[in-house]
Amino acid sequence: MKTYTVQRLAALAGVSVRTLHHYDEIGLLKPAFTGENRYRYYGEEELLRLQQILIHRALDIPLAEIAAILDAPGFDRLAVLREQRDRLESEAQRFAGMVRTIDRTIVRLEGETAMQDNELYFGLIAPERQAEYETWLVERFGGDMEARIVRGRKAMGDMSEAERAEMMAELQRVEEALAEGFRRGLPPQATALDPAIEAHREWVASAWGRECTPEAYVGLADVYEHPDFRKRYETIEPGFAEFLVTAMRAWARRQL
Amino acid sequence: MKTYTVQRLAALAGVSVRTLHHYDEIGLLKPAFTGENRYRYYGEEELLRLQQILIHRALDIPLAEIAAILDAPGFDRLAVLREQRDRLESEAQRFAGMVRTIDRTIVRLEGETAMQDNELYFGLIAPERQAEYETWLVERFGGDMEARIVRGRKAMGDMSEAERAEMMAELQRVEEALAEGFRRGLPPQATALDPAIEAHREWVASAWGRECTPEAYVGLADVYEHPDFRKRYETIEPGFAEFLVTAMRAWARRQL
DNA sequence: CTGCACCCTGACGCCGCGTGAGGGTCAACC
DNA sequence: GGTTGACCCTCACGCGGCGTCAGGGTGCAG
Numbered sequence: 023m024k025t026y027t028v029q030r031l032a033a034l035a036g037v038s039v040r041t042l043h044h045y046d047e048i049g050l051l052k053p054a055f056t057g058e059n060r061y062r063y064y065g066e067e068e069l070l071r072l073q074q075i076l077i078h079r080a081l082d083i084p085l086a087e088i089a090a091i092l093d094a095p096g097f098d099r100l101a102v103l104r105e106q107r108d109r110l111e112s113e114a115q116r117f118a119g120m121v122r123t124i125d126r127t128i129v130r131l132e133g134e135t136a137m138q139d140n141e142l143y144f145g146l147i148a149p150e151r152q153a154e155y156e157t158w159l160v161e162r163f164g165g166d167m168e169a170r171i172v173r174g175r176k177a178m179g180d181m182s183e184a185e186r187a188e189m190m191a192e193l194q195r196v197e198e199a200l201a202e203g204f205r206r207g208l209p210p211q212a213t214a215l216d217p218a219i220e221a222h223r224e225w226v227a228s229a230w231g232r233e234c235t236p237e238a239y240v241g242l243a244d245v246y247e248h249p250d251f252r253k254r255y256e257t258i259e260p261g262f263a264e265f266l267v268t269a270m271r272a273w274a275r276r277q278l
Numbered sequence: 279m280k281t282y283t284v285q286r287l288a289a290l291a292g293v294s295v296r297t298l299h300h301y302d303e304i305g306l307l308k309p310a311f312t313g314e315n316r317y318r319y320y321g322e323e324e325l326l327r328l329q330q331i332l333i334h335r336a337l338d339i340p341l342a343e344i345a346a347i348l349d350a351p352g353f354d355r356l357a358v359l360r361e362q363r364d365r366l367e368s369e370a371q372r373f374a375g376m377v378r379t380i381d382r383t384i385v386r387l388e389g390e391t392a393m394q395d396n397e398l399y400f401g402l403i404a405p406e407r408q409a410e411y412e413t414w415l416v417e418r419f420g421g422d423m424e425a426r427i428v429r430g431r432k433a434m435g436d437m438s439e440a441e442r443a444e445m446m447a448e449l450q451r452v453e454e455a456l457a458e459g460f461r462r463g464l465p466p467q468a469t470a471l472d473p474a475i476e477a478h479r480e481w482v483a484s485a486w487g488r489e490c491t492p493e494a495y496v497g498l499a500d501v502y503e504h505p506d507f508r509k510r511y512e513t514i515e516p517g518f519a520e521f522l523v524t525a526m527r528a529w530a531r532r533q534l
Numbered sequence: 535c536t537g538c539a540c541c542c543t544g545a546c547g548c549c550g551c552g553t554g555a556g557g558g559t560c561a562a563c564c
Numbered sequence: 565g566g567t568t569g570a571c572c573c574t575c576a577c578g579c580g581g582c583g584t585c586a587g588g589g590t591g592c593a594g
Binding site: 077080110111113114117120124 | 333336359362363366367369370373376
């Protein structure tokens with residue numbers, strides 16, 4: 023059976039010797055056995071485990087957590103691998119999103135057009151964490167939610183600059199109308215009767231490029247609980263995020 | 279003119295207040311002005327700078343370096359933005375590469391096929407850093423080298439599992455033949471006459487899916503200087519990397 | 535004038551290693 | 565058997581990029 027010394031394994035895996043020492047220290051990756059000279063010797067098993075570790079590390083998962091995952095009883099190599107595969111794919115898309123963001127920024131800089139920071143935000147922050155939302159969405163709602171989001175993103179991606187701008191302006195108007203009610207102290211439940219909430223749902227439908235049923239709308243409300251979405255709405259007006267999701271749910275309840 | 283307090287800017291940008299404090303401390307992002315209450319106030323200018331910072335940070339560039347880049351005299355926003363755009367695109371591809379790697383690993387695990395760690399390596403390490411090589415290649419040799427590599431990768435990508443395996447096995451045989459000479463203490467220059475080096479060049483040509491001229495072969499030798507390639511060859515036999523590139527260059531010199 | 539939400543400035547801590555220092559070990563060649 | 569040089573080991577300190585209290589000021593609303 024083949025064995026590897028620290029340096030050989032390190033070279034194979036593209037990490038430093040120190041890293042292997044560290045992983046040994048914290049119990050993340052222990053040698054197959056140790057010589058009486060205290061040398062570390064690794065085998066095939068460890069090679070594989072290291073691969074897993076590196077894959078997880080690439081996703082910025084803390085080492086402690088990686089250990090927990092790999093050591094979980096009933097840990098299924100294939101399942102985890104497949105999961106990470108999908109995460110990595112999202113990561114890839116996240117970067118692709120940032121590229122598009124920069125492209126838009128470039129266009130704007132070249133055109134000397136003043137920036138709408140709401141749009142800048144939408145470009146910068148949202149796509150930056152889009153993958154994160156999406157895996158989160160999938161965890162909570164399963165695949166069909168994901169499909170919807172992906173389709174939505176694609177629809178947005180196909181738009182021209184002008185169309186996108188118009189889209190965003192429209193969203194701002196809709197949100198402003200809702201915020202108005204919020205500022206006037208309207209209880210969120212009352213907003214279920216406000217045409218503004220209806221307008222919001224319609225905007226969502228057009229962004230998704232497909233109907234937004236009350237069920238889907240409730241799903242979206244859940245999504246809005248996510249910290250990064252909250253930030254978006256809290257920025258408009260502190261407390262607005264809470265208000266909005268409550269209003270959305272209230273509206274949906276009335277429809278069912 | 280619009281101003282933002284720490285929290286508002288933080289929310290907009292999706293970072294923590296502490297982060298903004300930190301950036302102020304180290305002089306990376308200072309407020310537009312400070313109230314006499316010592317409050318930090320940011321303006322549009324800072325919003326943009328923060329965007330730049332975040333883009334660079336996403337590429338794991340140390341903050342000090344980011345500061346240096348952004349503060350460089352004659353710093354061209356558009357140029358830097360375009361550059362980062364390309365880097366991000368590479369990143370996206372790097373992740374895509376990892377996805378393919380995992381796919382192959384999955385296939386192998388499902389098939390219960392024993393792993394050849396050389397192949398595992400080729401799967402794991404190389405693609406993991408492929409984008410890195412490529413940007414490095416482009417820096418050193420300009421676009422046509424890149425085109426070649428990309429085409430090569432595509433050729434490999436189009437192969438079936440069996441074909442790829444055969445390809446890798448062939449490479450191993452060729453390398454083994456070269457390593458033989460190395461172990462026997464053959465001086466690398468003498469290897470220019472060894473048919474093994476010719477076989478290596480032919481393998482490269484078939485991997486690239488196109489001729490490998492002596493000039494290209496020299497270029498490849500340069501590429502092999504890259505740490506991660508070195509690792510691959512140092513793992514076969516310590517000192518082999520040096521030997522190989524010298525041999526490659528010697529061979530090419532004889533052809534010209 | 536009392537809350538409450540926001541702002542400030544230290545200062546310490548954590549993670550994932552890099553980077554020595556100081557010292558054994560192994561294989562090869564004299 | 566001794567020397568050389570490349571490997572291996574164990575401490576132990578440090579650093580970057582913040583998170584996270586602690587302790588205290590500010591500003592506006594009711």
